[in-house]
Structure formats: structure tokens, C-alpha cells
Amino acid sequence: MSWQRLHRNTVVVTALTMAGVGLSVATPIVLGMLRGSRPAGPVLLIALGGVVALTGLSAFADRVRWRHTSYRITGERVELRYAWVLHKLRSIPRERVRTVDLTANPLLRAFGLTKVKIGTGQQVTGQQSHLTLDPIDRARAEELRRLLLDDEEPAPAAGEVVPAARPPIAELDWAWLRYAPVSVTTPILGAAAFGAVMQASDWFNLQGAVFTTVRDLFGGLSVLGLVAMLVAVGLVVGFVGSLGLFVEMWWRYRLTREKGTLRVHRGLLTTRSLSLERRRLRGVDMFEAFGARMLGAARVDVVATGLKATTENEKSNPKTLLPAAPIAIAQRVAVEVLGASPLSDVDIQAHPPAARARRLRWAVFGVAGVVAVLALLGALFTVVLLHLAWIAAVVLLPVAVALAVDDYRNLGHGLSGDYLVTRYGAGSRHTVALVRSGIIGWTVRSSPFQRRSGLVTIAATTAANSGEYFVRDVGENEGLRFAADTVPGLLTPFLEPRR
Known part of the structure; x- marks a missing residue:
């Protein structure tokens, strides 16, 4: 493919966007100046001139960017080039492409344009982990998505029956x-x-x-x-x-399975279409937020290389496959995504009572610290703070103890086939299924307080999402044995019998 430019209407979109920004900033300033009995004519003229100048400069800068920016896709690489005063060439191998994210706000949609973000599996910050084509034509964006993720279905042979389209894994209810x-x-x-x-x-x-x-x-x-x-x-x-x-x-949420990829499409004003290679999946995280948990609902997030917990200008997490939905639907989606049912088949192992005692101590000490500070300030300054101290003790202590007990009850870990399963959380609860072959290391942590109680926290390291998934406050012997059994041979060389 030869070098191609971004869509020229990016200049118009930028001008309209900055005009809106300028007007939103100028409006309160103008109102404040007019409230001070200043003449309206000069104030409005200055404000209008500022908006016009901001819009014009932004449009000029974006035209320069458009004129000197080009991209191409070869058989081996995706390349983005900026060549004006400062020449810059960014390139990523096609085999490292993990996700293709299509996003269009209302202005881009009005012009038939889409921003394309091509992501890799690098766990780095900034723009080093992706290339952004902002913007290109919507049809061209879909073509690039299919090309980069190899979603093209082979043409049926003569006389061959065309298979029916696969039903979606989930749709908005x-x-x-x-x-x-x-x-x-x-x-x-x-x-x-x-x-x-x-x-x-x-x-x-x-x-x-x-x-x-x-x-x-x-x-x-x-x-x-x-x-x-x-x-x-x-x-x-x-x-x-x-x-x-x-x-x-x-709005119009759909989770579908295409050739080799999972695709999430959603959005009313700003549409979003995220495609993720299935071979980059490392597991799922079923998250039960406190309110949703009370109503028997859970959200499903994907654990995969090439995704971060947050990205710029995001209203929701890009790794979310399913919004809060009934727990049965969340479990079904997890099974269809993984091709296995580790979350329901696993035998969750409880953690030792020392983990509960540790949480209760922290709950009591935390409330005691707040009460002590209020009481000290009350003794020094005003009796009102003394009343706040005993009110805080009465209100906060039961809440802290309840959260500590819930945190302990949610602790658990186990193995289910090819997956490690860990569960944790106070109020809100995470249940993570992580494929064992995707674990590349272990981190064993033990604070002085944990050592006194015979506890450790082990973290499975993986090249996906946050990079670590924890089994918290497990017994020392059980935790090390669990890590050794999860990935045989990885931790064993570092273990020695207790003397």
C-alpha cells in the first residue's frame, strides 16, 4: 500500500470543536465583565475576536498536521509518518497488533469519519503502545480493522452453502x-x-x-x-x-465473535467499536460492584495483552466486555469468551482465620485513629469535635467491622483446569480467572505484620492489563504450594524445605 493521508475534513472538525471550546470559555468571562458595568460592545468584540483567533490558529495547525501526516500498511508493518520541520516515523510490526479501536464522536459521525487506534501488547505508557489515525473515512476504518486482525472470511467455494451469521454473545437488555x-x-x-x-x-x-x-x-x-x-x-x-x-x-451494545476476534460495539453520541484478538486473551475478571452485588449483578472485564485499565478521554473502561448484568448472564458470557467455565467449576479455598483477624485489627485501629484525632482537637478547641468523636465511633466502627468481615469472606483461591482463580474485595468483589500458561512470574510479599501471622500475599505476573493478580493473605505454606502447583517448575527452584 502506498502512503495515504488522513481525511481532509479533519480541519473542519477541528475548527468546529475549537469554536465550541472558545465560546464555552468566553461566555462566563463576558458575563462576569458585563456584570461589572463595562460597555457591552468592546467586551463582545474582544471575546469574538478571541474565539475567531483560537479557531483560526487551531484550524491552521491541524491543516499543517494533515498535510504532512501520512500512513501506510505493508505486508509486515503499520507506519505513521510526520514530515515537516521535525520528521518523525513510527512503525509497529503487524504481528504485534492486538487491538483495533474505532471511536467517533458526534462531529466525526456527522462527517462520516472515525478515529482508529491500533494497539500492541506493550505494557508502556503514552503513545508508544499504539498508533492513532485521526481521522479517516469510516468505510476505510472498517477495512483496516478487518485487514489488521485478519477478519476476512474466506469466500465460499462454488456450490458451497454459506454458513449463517453467528449469533452475538450478548446484546443490550x-x-x-x-x-x-x-x-x-x-x-x-x-x-x-x-x-x-x-x-x-x-x-x-x-x-x-x-x-x-x-x-x-x-x-x-x-x-x-x-x-x-x-x-x-x-x-x-x-x-x-x-x-x-x-x-x-x-446504546446498541453488542458483543460478537468474529473470525479470531471478539468485538464490542456500543455508544449513542460517541460510538465505539473495539476488536480484540482471541489468542491474546489471558482470562476474565467478573467484578461485582457493591450496589450491583446487592442486586445479584456483575460486570465482565477481559484480561488480555494490549489493554490498559484506562485510556485518555475514556468514559468507561475499554476492557469491559459486559456492563452490569444478572450474574447468570455474566457467567455465561465468561464461559463463551474463555471456552471454559473456571469461575463456576472451581473449588474456592478459604484463607486462614489469621487473615480475618488482621482485617479486624486494621478496621478497629483505623476507626480509633479517626476518633483519637477528633477527640484531641475537641479537647483543644471546641466541644463540638468531642461530640463528633463519639458519633464517629458509633457510626464508623460497625461499618468498618462489617467491611473487614466481608473482605475476609470474599478471600479465596483455587485451580480449575487451565485457569488460576482468585477472589477478593470488601463491599465490591473481584473474581479473576487467569490462564496458567500466561503466568510468567511470581512475586511473594510479606510485611512484618503478615510474618507474625504466618501470612503472605502472592502475585501472579502476566503481560496483560495491570500486570499482576493477587492472592492476598494466604497461609505461607499454602500460598507457596499453590504457586508451585499453578505453574510447575516456575517457583520450585527458589523454594527450600523449612528447617
């Missing part, structure tokens, strides 16, 4: 929407809404009116009642916002 409000995003969105209202009212010099309205509506309530009412309103706003966020992220 709108009943899953009920799990969105029980996530941590609900209170965060509620608090963000309050902040946005206060900021906007400040821009328009209406904060006094906002406080007056709140006083008129809830003036008959006590301070405690007013706080409770505002919290309730915030939760309602967060509830609605979490539903909207779920719809935006998982």
Missing part, C-alpha cells in the same frame, strides 16, 4: 438499566449538578436568587431537614444522570 443508579456515579453526578448550578448562577449574578428560592421552598425545615432534603434532591438528579450516562455508553 434494557432491564440492565436498573443497575445504573446503584453505582458510585449517582452521588457524584448529583454533587456535580449542584456545583454546576452554583457556578452558572454566579456567571449570571443569580446566586442570591438561588439562595432565596431555596429558603422560600424549605424555610420551614430545620437545618438537619434542609440537609436531608438537599441530599435527596441530589440523589434524584444523580439517579436520572446515571440512567442517561448508561444509555449514552451502552
